[in-house]
Structures are given as structure tokens and as C-alpha cells.
Amino acid sequence: MPFAKIYSLYVQKAERKxxxxxxxxxxxxxxxxxxxxxxxxxxxxxxxxxxxxxQAPALNLNRTLIKGKVCGVQVEEIEDPLMREIRYLDKLIDELARGKPLEKILRS
Structure with missing residues (x-):
């Protein structure tokens, strides 16, 4: 799936909230x-x-601190590396849509 389409969906989800x-x-x-x-x-x-x-220049090392469920699956337990990275991004956008402060979402 093109990233641009997924990006658009992420933006729509965030803007709805x-x-x-x-x-x-x-x-x-x-x-x-x-x-x-x-x-x-x-x-x-x-x-x-x-x-x-x-092609990502530098995947953030703190991404492994992202925990929780996306679509009923624990993110940290996903074995396929690509799917885990996708779900990390999904989880962060979910946290944004739920109103979590950006500082906490970025694990800073």
C-alpha cells in the first residue's frame, strides 16, 4: 500500500480528534x-x-519502548520486523488520537 495513502488516513484520524x-x-x-x-x-x-x-534515515532506538495493543495484538510480541515497525507507527498515531501529550508519545 502506498505510504501516501496511509499518511492521509493518519492525518484524517488525528484531525477528527x-x-x-x-x-x-x-x-x-x-x-x-x-x-x-x-x-x-x-x-x-x-x-x-x-x-x-x-529507506528511513534512522529508526529511533526508543521505539522499542512502545508497548500496548494494536488490533488486539501486543506490539512488542510481533515477530515480523516490518509488521512490528508498521504497528509502532499505528500505535503512536492511536495515542495521538486519544489525546496523549506529544512529549509522552515520543517517549521523551
Whole structure:
């Protein structure tokens, strides 16, 4: 699935809960190491999610601190590395939509 489509869904989810695109971008950049220009370039290129994550400049080492369930599955127990990275991102966006402060979402 193209990352741009998933990104759009993340933004819509956040905005429905009175959060912003800037907060979504901040979360994605924190997790992947992209800067805002690099994130925008990935969206425009139409890369799929796997390529987006494979080309990430520097996956945040603190992402392993992300715990909890997404779609009924414990994120930390997902064995497939790609699916685990996808679910980390899903979990962070879920936390944003639930109103959690950005400082806590970014594990800082």
C-alpha cells in the first residue's frame, strides 16, 4: 500500500480528534529519522510502506519502548520486523488520537 495513502488516513484520524498534521509529521519524523522535507519527498514519490520504512534515515532506538495493543495484538510480541515497525507507527498515531501529550508519545 502506498505510504501516501496511509499518511492521509493518519492525518484524517488525528484531525477528527482535534490534533494536527504537524503532530502527525512530528511523530513520523521521530520514529523514522526523516526530516520534514524527506517525509514530503517520500509522500510525493508514491513509495509503498515497506520502502518508506526501509529507506528511513534512522529508526529511533526508543521505539522499542512502545508497548500496548494494536488490533488486539501486543506490539512488542510481533515477530515480523516490518509488521512490528508498521504497528509502532499505528500505535503512536492511536495515542495521538486519544489525546496523549506529544512529549509522552515520543517517549521523551
Amino acid at each position: 482535534q490534533r494536527t498534521r504537524a503532530e502527525v509529521d512530528c511523530i513520523i519524523c521521530w520514529l523514522t529519522g526523516y526530516d520534514p522535507a524527506g517525509l514530503q519527498q517520500q509522500i510525493e514519490q508514491g513509495n509503498d510502506l515497506e520502502t518508506f520504512l526501509a
